[in-house]
Amino acid sequence: MGLSWQQGPLAPGTVGQFLIPDPLPERILYAEPLRRRMRAKLGDTWVMDSENAVLLHEPGRYPVAYFPPDDIAADVLERTGHTTQHRDLGPTSWFTVQAGPESRQRAAWQHTDLPGHAKILDGHVAFAWRAMDGYYEEDERIVGHAADAYHRIDIRGTSRHLVVRDGERVVAESRSPLVLYESGFAPRWYVPRADVDESALTPAEGQTFCPYKGMASYYDIGGARRAAWSYEDAWDGVRRISGMVSFEPDEIRVDLDGVRQSLEPGQNVVSHGADRNLDPGEAGHGRHA
Structure with missing residues (x-):
């Protein structure tokens, strides 16, 4: 569980309540700086290395890390023609991630026309967790999803x-x-x-x-x-x-x-x-x- 998963305060089935006079919107998304160095590997290639990730907490989902383009290795992202519509964040464009002989289709995405209140994610790219071969904070592998500071x-x-x-x-x-x-x-x-x-x-x-x-x-x-x-x-x-x-x-x-x-x-x-590849x-x- 975290901020918006299971019965967390921003989850659909929260066990608690905010002590405010008016009800909150049905869905609240929360984004914050991760403040940890995070890396992703595909095959033998580090496709991303960032100290500037933004962590998105979305109701009913594990937290997802978004990375600025400058922290993503050159030429690993190939935009596909596939697009989807996020219910809160608008049009979403998908990428193939290519590193040497390794290729993963629809393995990363970017929201391309964000509403004004979500500009913290502007230009950032998220990688599908299961598509990569490993994620690391510094030199230690993390598994399952991006680290959730609200899980204890x-x-x-x-x-x-x-x-x-x-x-x-x-x-x-x-x-x-x-x-x-x-x-x-x-x-x-x-x-x-x-x-x-x-x-x-x-x-x-x-x-x-x-x-x-x-x-x-x-x-x-x-x-x-x-x-x-x-x-x-x-x-x-x-x-x-x-x-x-x-x-x-x-x-x-x-x-x-x-x-x-x-x-x-x-x-x-x-x-x-x-x-993937967790021995x-x-x-x-x-x-x-």
Whole structure:
């Protein structure tokens, strides 16, 4: 979650409210200087290297970085005849990105007739995230989308009593879970393996990728599909939850201090695949360099 994604303040399903007398417009776009050096690579070529990116927060989308033309390598952009219409920012022209033998069609775009209030993006070009082979801040690879300063994760230890049941069977019981607070989401509770009856967990096919936590593996519990998950080797920033198990309260019964938990509205996560050329070591360990 960030400023305009999931339940952030500018998202369509925001959980909070602005304390103002009149309602805000249905859609608010917010742009700001990124203030970080950001680079993009296609094949062996750095196609962009910028300390002057502008980050656009658009309702319901991950943030997108736009770059001034002077920070884009010469001759890598070839304008195509393809144009679209952005509902807020007007006509949009698309480019093929070419670097040596590598070519990606419709891999970059530019808004060509911006309204006056959006001139901060004038002339700037955005690159389709999945079209490039890697994005970097300084020398470290970043994945998923441009860094969102409004996304935060905090992990706290607690002595609250958490019990997970599949019918009459106790699947997990702990007085030392960890609670993970992630911007825009309800708390998620992670249970130490020692407090889980692992014979109740059946590994499920498929993994998902989180740009902040790493690769998640899933488990079925009885007839409840993908009712639990674990970041077996969580990234450094959330290392405390590595190997612990969290349970989906809409799929399996989860009680916290005797109160049954439920999935809050708007908490569903859109599955996020790993970036192009993100090898298993990078995805599993958060080594982005």
